[in-house]
Amino acid sequence: MTLPLARLVGAARRAARRAHAPYSRFHVGAAVLAGGAVHAGCNVENASYGLTVCAERNAVAAAVLAGARKLDAVVVASATVPPTPPCGMCLQTLAEFGSAALPVILVGARGARVELTLGELLPRAFSKKFL
């Protein structure tokens, strides 16, 4: 499958601009591809810091709301060099809807880009097979 990378990166970067990050000022956007559709999310912080939800999980929630249950690709956009990877909680959330081969593409400032798979980022994900 040829990924619509420009579409995904554009959606992730636009989402990052919508982030609610008044505490960290760390704006992150994410876009997931599911069944040909792109779903985006941004980080949403809270004055009670522990309630903050990352961009990746918000993008997954948008995809699930639209009926998706299988992810085909993920793009995470930040303004860092090197680009920011998903946190552990988000990796586990991605593992619920993506295989170890799921492409996870990280884009940062000044053209920085890293292409990985979910399996590389979370090689021993917890799954229903352990239940």
Ligand code: ZN
């Ligand atoms: Zn996260």
